[in-house]
Amino acid sequence: MNTMQTNVKPVKHFVSLDTLSLEEIMSMIEESLRYKQGDLPPLFDGKTVANLFFENSTRTKNSFQMAERHLNMQEIPFDVTTSSVTKGETLYDTCKTLEAIGVDALVIRHPEAGYYHELVEKLNIPVLNGGDGSGEHPSQSLLDLVTIFEEFGTFQGLNVAICGDLVHSRVARSNASVLKRLGANVVGCSPASWWDDSMGLERKELDDILGECDVIMLLRVQHERHIMGDVFSKEAYHTQFGLTVERVERMKAGAIIMHPAPVNRDVEIAGSLIEHERSRIFPQMKNGVYARMSILNRALGGQQ
Amino acid sequence: MNTMQTNVKPVKHFVSLDTLSLEEIMSMIEESLRYKQGDLPPLFDGKTVANLFFENSTRTKNSFQMAERHLNMQEIPFDVTTSSVTKGETLYDTCKTLEAIGVDALVIRHPEAGYYHELVEKLNIPVLNGGDGSGEHPSQSLLDLVTIFEEFGTFQGLNVAICGDLVHSRVARSNASVLKRLGANVVGCSPASWWDDSMGLERKELDDILGECDVIMLLRVQHERHIMGDVFSKEAYHTQFGLTVERVERMKAGAIIMHPAPVNRDVEIAGSLIEHERSRIFPQMKNGVYARMSILNRALGGQQ
Amino acid sequence: MNTMQTNVKPVKHFVSLDTLSLEEIMSMIEESLRYKQGDLPPLFDGKTVANLFFENSTRTKNSFQMAERHLNMQEIPFDVTTSSVTKGETLYDTCKTLEAIGVDALVIRHPEAGYYHELVEKLNIPVLNGGDGSGEHPSQSLLDLVTIFEEFGTFQGLNVAICGDLVHSRVARSNASVLKRLGANVVGCSPASWWDDSMGLERKELDDILGECDVIMLLRVQHERHIMGDVFSKEAYHTQFGLTVERVERMKAGAIIMHPAPVNRDVEIAGSLIEHERSRIFPQMKNGVYARMSILNRALGGQQ
Numbered sequence: 001m002n003t004m005q006t007n008v009k010p011v012k013h014f015v016s017l018d019t020l021s022l023e024e025i026m027s028m029i030e031e032s033l034r035y036k037q038g039d040l041p042p043l044f045d046g047k048t049v050a051n052l053f054f055e056n057s058t059r060t061k062n063s064f065q066m067a068e069r070h071l072n073m074q075e076i077p078f079d080v081t082t083s084s085v086t087k088g089e090t091l092y093d094t095c096k097t098l099e100a101i102g103v104d105a106l107v108i109r110h111p112e113a114g115y116y117h118e119l120v121e122k123l124n125i126p127v128l129n130g131g132d133g134s135g136e137h138p139s140q141s142l143l144d145l146v147t148i149f150e151e152f153g154t155f156q157g158l159n160v161a162i163c164g165d166l167v168h169s170r171v172a173r174s175n176a177s178v179l180k181r182l183g184a185n186v187v188g189c190s191p192a193s194w195w196d197d198s199m200g201l202e203r204k205e206l207d208d209i210l211g212e213c214d215v216i217m218l219l220r221v222q223h224e225r226h227i228m229g230d231v232f233s234k235e236a237y238h239t240q241f242g243l244t245v246e247r248v249e250r251m252k253a254g255a256i257i258m259h260p261a262p263v264n265r266d267v268e269i270a271g272s273l274i275e276h277e278r279s280r281i282f283p284q285m286k287n288g289v290y291a292r293m294s295i296l297n298r299a300l301g302g303q304q
Numbered sequence: 305m306n307t308m309q310t311n312v313k314p315v316k317h318f319v320s321l322d323t324l325s326l327e328e329i330m331s332m333i334e335e336s337l338r339y340k341q342g343d344l345p346p347l348f349d350g351k352t353v354a355n356l357f358f359e360n361s362t363r364t365k366n367s368f369q370m371a372e373r374h375l376n377m378q379e380i381p382f383d384v385t386t387s388s389v390t391k392g393e394t395l396y397d398t399c400k401t402l403e404a405i406g407v408d409a410l411v412i413r414h415p416e417a418g419y420y421h422e423l424v425e426k427l428n429i430p431v432l433n434g435g436d437g438s439g440e441h442p443s444q445s446l447l448d449l450v451t452i453f454e455e456f457g458t459f460q461g462l463n464v465a466i467c468g469d470l471v472h473s474r475v476a477r478s479n480a481s482v483l484k485r486l487g488a489n490v491v492g493c494s495p496a497s498w499w500d501d502s503m504g505l506e507r508k509e510l511d512d513i514l515g516e517c518d519v520i521m522l523l524r525v526q527h528e529r530h531i532m533g534d535v536f537s538k539e540a541y542h543t544q545f546g547l548t549v550e551r552v553e554r555m556k557a558g559a560i561i562m563h564p565a566p567v568n569r570d571v572e573i574a575g576s577l578i579e580h581e582r583s584r585i586f587p588q589m590k591n592g593v594y595a596r597m598s599i600l601n602r603a604l605g606g607q608q
Numbered sequence: 609m610n611t612m613q614t615n616v617k618p619v620k621h622f623v624s625l626d627t628l629s630l631e632e633i634m635s636m637i638e639e640s641l642r643y644k645q646g647d648l649p650p651l652f653d654g655k656t657v658a659n660l661f662f663e664n665s666t667r668t669k670n671s672f673q674m675a676e677r678h679l680n681m682q683e684i685p686f687d688v689t690t691s692s693v694t695k696g697e698t699l700y701d702t703c704k705t706l707e708a709i710g711v712d713a714l715v716i717r718h719p720e721a722g723y724y725h726e727l728v729e730k731l732n733i734p735v736l737n738g739g740d741g742s743g744e745h746p747s748q749s750l751l752d753l754v755t756i757f758e759e760f761g762t763f764q765g766l767n768v769a770i771c772g773d774l775v776h777s778r779v780a781r782s783n784a785s786v787l788k789r790l791g792a793n794v795v796g797c798s799p800a801s802w803w804d805d806s807m808g809l810e811r812k813e814l815d816d817i818l819g820e821c822d823v824i825m826l827l828r829v830q831h832e833r834h835i836m837g838d839v840f841s842k843e844a845y846h847t848q849f850g851l852t853v854e855r856v857e858r859m860k861a862g863a864i865i866m867h868p869a870p871v872n873r874d875v876e877i878a879g880s881l882i883e884h885e886r887s888r889i890f891p892q893m894k895n896g897v898y899a900r901m902s903i904l905n906r907a908l909g910g911q912q
Contacts, residue, residue, distance in 0.1 A: 360691065360695065362705055365690075366706065369684050370656065370711070373656065385689075566695055566705075568696070578701075586705075589708035590708045592709065
């Protein structure tokens with residue numbers, strides 16, 4: 001009843017993979033796969049969650065919603081466009097309101113990088129980051145890890161190429177960082193104008209490394225309208241940096257293709273390859289549900 | 305786990321009444337009425353559905369949602385305006401995404417006639433057509449059939465007049481077609497500019513046939529703003545083609561009034577007649593829930 | 609099946625506290641607190657509700673939604689912007705449609721004061737008023753009463769000051785009226801241009817009564833953009849009429865601060881006081897869920 005009480009145990013926010021130990025990350029990957037096997041019970045009957053998406057989404061929002069239903073949680077629908085945010089209410093006051101009416105967890109996507117700093121300091125319910133602007137997209141990173149681990153059983157020594165618009169991608173930076181921590185060899189392939197030195201990757205030509213990579217991780221061209229128009233045509237990008245029908249033939253045996261989606265067909269990847277036998281694009285989405293069940297389970301204190 | 309698997313049994317889409325046998329249609333009508341009687345159990349606990357409405361709707365969307373809840377299904381909320389469709393994702397990729405995250409059925413309303421052709425060919429989950437532009441609106445047709453059958457116990461020899469904007473109505477064509485297949489005598493009443501010869505109906509004046517009709521099926525004037533303004537005033541349309549307070553007195557004993565709604569009051573029908581004892585307008589909506597339960601039950605493979 | 613049937617027992621709408629006896633109001637307050645204690649069972653499994661918000665809201669909508677879930681009700685999602693209201697359907701026809709498809713109760717917020725008059729006359733399902741334009745906001749009033757009664761155990765003789773934009777507030781008028789009926793002494797503090805003589809309150813300066821008040825009930829500055837700009841700066845309003853850090857020190861022992869939220873930080877109240885120990889702003893929101901459970905319970909005929 002007192003909303004200003006001191007927490008006795010810390011609230012388990014999920015805002016960035018960088019703040020989690022490798023042990024915690026591995027435990028969440030394994031838990032995700034146990035959810036996929038149907039090995040873990042849906043523990044959260046009567047628990048409620050609100051999904052606050054201040055940016056558009058299909059996959060992340062619907063995937064969290066599916067995870068919530070699998071866990072028997074109830075959703076309190078939150079619609080940004082008809083909320084009091086339109087009357088100028090701050091994000092903190094909005095979240096505190098939801099806490100006050102009894103919501104047990106918040107999933108938030110917001111255009112501002114690091115929007116969650118004030119929230120994790122002051123809220124008594126967990127914040128699960130569904131993407132923070134140009135910052136991170138940790139639930140996407142977790143599902144990528146689940147997909148790779150499910151395929152190879154390890155990260156140690158895997159060759160991973162992250163390809164495309166590195167500078168605007170919130171997935172690239174967190175994936176590069178966590179994959180290196182987990183023992184993978186990570187390189188980047190991108191147009192010079194979209195290269196980001198601060199990620200600490202070696203820059204390679206896709207054709208030079210294609211035959212050695214275990215994972216080709218394509219990134220969405222984010223701002224094609226106002227950026228790509230000046231630099232590349234779609235066709236030129238596809239030919240030079242995309243995964244073409246020709247290139248897929250030169251991939252290593254057992255190697256897989258990943259993409260966070262939505263895909264620009266025939267830009268990052270030939271449309272005909274999206275459901276190719278090497279492609280894990282739709283299986284990634286499927287794993288996303290289990291990864292988010294694990295995120296919710298950790299936040300709500302479920303036992304494993 | 306393999307999203308490219310071959311279907312072992314065919315997916316039971318519901319996109320048009322034209323592709324269903326009369327036997328199947330009669331079976332769905334009877335099943336709808338059994339749902340109405342409370343004779344069939346809600347079988348789909350744990351099954352999920354997404355309702356993708358790319359055009360506005362109250363009745364169809366809320367009616368499907370009520371049907372889903374009656375069947376114990378869970379809805380994964382899909383909001384077109386905040387989905388990745390706004391980032392240019394194709395309808396197919398959006399639907400495939402929902403399939404990947406585990407949605408068991410899709411209800412779709414879309415402005416493009418025949419939007420579903422690619423979907424029914426490639427998806428492994430059923431597509432239930434909630435209206436395809438100027439194409440069909442088969443769940444509305446089914447509920448109309450349920451309402452007529454409930455009233456008369458047969459279609460054989462019934463006199464049905466479909467009245468109004470035939471050329472822009474997605475209900476008119478499918479109702480005319482299925483009612484004739486089921487043995488009813490169907491005529492049309494409409495202004496010359498809204499007449500559609502290709503429907504194969506005889507064109508009649510409403511006043512000439514009013515006394516013989518069992519069913520007066522009114523259509524919504526769809527585009528009153530940009531079309532009707534040039535041709536008729538509301539009052540002129542109502543007087544010449546609408547169901548007026550005066551005309552209702554000349555209807556045959558036992559005859560009923562139908563309208564898919566939303567109604568333009570005092571255009572297609574006098575406002576005071578909407579809840580007239582002959583009117584089945586609100587009972588149609590009620591039956592719509594049971595018709596959609598039957599559609600969902602067939603799609604999800606429930607036993608009858 | 610007949611939607612035109614005469615009601616055998618009256619439908620229990622909830623549109624204004626003015627139409628409820630003090631006995632009924634006290635009973636709802638006590639019931640709200642019993643829900644808060646967990647003393648009342650969730651009776652409405654299988655009952656459905658639609659929340660029609662024609663004006664923006666976070667608190668009221670989400671609070672009703674939480675109350676509905678606590679009572680095991682199912683929500684039929686209604687989205688104004690994609691409903692047939694956009695095709696010109698009337699509010700009555702929209703509500704009658706929802707009644708026809710089987711919705712058991714309607715929560716409605718609408719910009720038109722008294723929008724509910726036609727509805728309560730003709731509908732066979734209860735209308736729960738979530739705010740009618742410049743009219744009333746009775747569920748907010750009820751939660752305010754619950755919060756005061758929970759704090760003081762009585763209304764008799766309490767000194768309450770309602771402060772701020774009285775003329776544009778739909779909360780002010782109903783709270784003033786019901787609090788006087790319940791025996792409280794109510795005064796108003798507001799700029800001359802926002803004073804409303806017809807409320808029958810004595811106008812006081814905040815500083816003159818601050819030390820005697822048990823409840824300081826702040827109102828949101830509703831139209832700051834187009835009204836306040838001409839009259840006050842935010843700072844000037846805060847200094848003259850707001851609850852400042854300095855003023856809170858002069859409040860009576862045991863006195864509390866209330867505000868319906870959303871708050872304009874540092875206008876009606878210093879931002880740092882929102883979670884002050886005297887503030888009941890977030891507890892009010894929490895109580896709002898229980899007050900709305902009581903409203904739903906009464907409407908759906910649950911026993912106490």
